[in-house]
Amino acid sequence: MKTLNNTAYAILGILSIAPMSGYEIRQLMQESTANFWVESDGQLYPALTKMMAEHYVTCKTEKSAGAREKKIYTMTDKGHLALKKWLQQAPNKNIIRNEFMLKLFFGANASHETTLEHVQAERYRAKAILWQLKNTKNQLEANDKNNAHLPYWLMSLDYGIQMTETKLTWCDHVTKTLTTLKRGD
Amino acid sequence: MKTLNNTAYAILGILSIAPMSGYEIRQLMQESTANFWVESDGQLYPALTKMMAEHYVTCKTEKSAGAREKKIYTMTDKGHLALKKWLQQAPNKNIIRNEFMLKLFFGANASHETTLEHVQAERYRAKAILWQLKNTKNQLEANDKNNAHLPYWLMSLDYGIQMTETKLTWCDHVTKTLTTLKRGD
DNA sequence: TCGCACATGTAACGCGTTACATGATTAC
DNA sequence: GTAATCATGTAACGCGTTACATGTGCGA
Numbered sequence: 264m265k266t267l268n269n270t271a272y273a274i275l276g277i278l279s280i281a282p283m284s285g286y287e288i289r290q291l292m293q294e295s296t297a298n299f300w301v302e303s304d305g306q307l308y309p310a311l312t313k314m315m316a317e318h319y320v321t322c323k324t325e326k327s328a329g330a331r332e333k334k335i336y337t338m339t340d341k342g343h344l345a346l347k348k349w350l351q352q353a354p355n356k357n358i359i360r361n362e363f364m365l366k367l368f369f370g371a372n373a374s375h376e377t378t379l380e381h382v383q384a385e386r387y388r389a390k391a392i393l394w395q396l397k398n399t400k401n402q403l404e405a406n407d408k409n410n411a412h413l414p415y416w417l418m419s420l421d422y423g424i425q426m427t428e429t430k431l432t433w434c435d436h437v438t439k440t441l442t443t444l445k446r447g448d
Numbered sequence: 449m450k451t452l453n454n455t456a457y458a459i460l461g462i463l464s465i466a467p468m469s470g471y472e473i474r475q476l477m478q479e480s481t482a483n484f485w486v487e488s489d490g491q492l493y494p495a496l497t498k499m500m501a502e503h504y505v506t507c508k509t510e511k512s513a514g515a516r517e518k519k520i521y522t523m524t525d526k527g528h529l530a531l532k533k534w535l536q537q538a539p540n541k542n543i544i545r546n547e548f549m550l551k552l553f554f555g556a557n558a559s560h561e562t563t564l565e566h567v568q569a570e571r572y573r574a575k576a577i578l579w580q581l582k583n584t585k586n587q588l589e590a591n592d593k594n595n596a597h598l599p600y601w602l603m604s605l606d607y608g609i610q611m612t613e614t615k616l617t618w619c620d621h622v623t624k625t626l627t628t629l630k631r632g633d
Numbered sequence: 634t635c636g637c638a639c640a641t642g643t644a645a646c647g648c649g650t651t652a653c654a655t656g657a658t659t660a661c
Numbered sequence: 662g663t664a665a666t667c668a669t670g671t672a673a674c675g676c677g678t679t680a681c682a683t684g685t686g687c688g689a
Contacts, residue, residue, distance in 0.1 A: 268647080268648080269545070269550075269648090270648085270649090272550070273550060276553065279556075284668075285668080286669075295553070296550065296553055299549035299550060300546065300549070302649090303649065303650055304650090304670075304671095305649070305650060305651075305670090305671080306649060306650085308669060308670050308671085309670085309671085312670090331657045331668060332657090332668080332669090333667090333668070334668090334669080346554070347557055349551075350551055350554060350555070350557055350558035350562060353565075353566065353569060354548040354551050354566060357546050357547050358486070358545070358677080358678090359483065359485075359544070360454070360542055360543070361485065361542050362540050364481075364485070364604060365457070365458060365539075366534075366535055366539050367604055367607075368461065368484075368604045369597075370535070370599075370600035370603075371597040371599075372461070372464050372528070372531055373532060373536060377535060378600075381539060384538060412554075414555075414556075414625065415552060415554070415555035415556050418552060418555075419549060419552055421622075422549065422552075422615075422622075425618050426611060426614055426615070429610050429611055429613075429614040430607075432610070433611075436606070437603050437606075440599065440603060444599055450675080455677090469640075470641070471639065471641075487677090488677065488678055489642075489678090489679095490642090490677070490678060490680095493641060493643085497642090516639070516641095516684080516685045517640080518639090518641095519640090519641080543649080
């Protein structure tokens, strides 16, 4: 197994913000990159072990008062170099598998009601995501004014916001179409 | 290994349009669902074998004049029922892994030029996809007027078109932001 | 005759999730 | 006391791609 896969680069990216533990890496990913990148425990912890063995990160075990032990990982120069090199490479075409879209595409085999329900659920999820993204944007703009990462974080957020708004509009449009189809039966 | 996974459902969905060979299934997926679903050879052919063994599809070997042998798969009633049941279930949350977005998010570790190049490449790809989607839409509206699948295909296409248009707008906006950042150095 | 599109398949490998396993601290 | 959160890890399983393997028919 290769050490430097996308999981490793995602971890290095997070550690470029600040040194932290595996648990904190997961938390931060869930708060920031969740809409385009997540890692599970089963990927994260073994990856950190391997990355330490190959000196992309170092590790210090910390024990604050009244808290259990934590392994704080810090990116090494070797790790930072690897991250930079990866960033320069053109991103691979990402594999998109969207089960919702697949079901919509084959919707002629189901009832209009079924498809409508799926669309409504998608709309509901989109609204929640949009709210969360806008919230994060406000917080960042208030608290991270001098953070070098800020412009990139805002660009990522705007991508999510604009995409989600478009999805909402599309959901409304599709809802109308499906309702018309239903009446036409 | 389970026979009825998402690959199987995607195949059943395609076979709900018409009976066809494995090769034709791949081709049709590349023309229609490519933007939200693809299968590779290594998934497709073994899946078809298993689906036939469990009677979700039947198979007839065909040999047209001046062409090599083809295995034409047809969905059985059992297959159609399985497809319908699957369509009724709420779609699973799909895992989105977007390497481009990940690189943008960590852009502070690279030069503005590098990120700009990635954005320009993304914009270029988006334009190509948009052109292809609009083309397909025109063709469908002209040739498949009486196809029961048409409304669902158009909804899927519109999703792609609107999302891609939003992406283009976002790319232009980000290009401006990155150019400004560059000047600010 | 050479390369491309058609056509079907297998094997190896790595990706990624889920469930399991453990145990501490904190708040109710 | 008990549930939630913090915290780290492993094992089993299925997903999915890539490379390999093979062969036909057609057009330049």
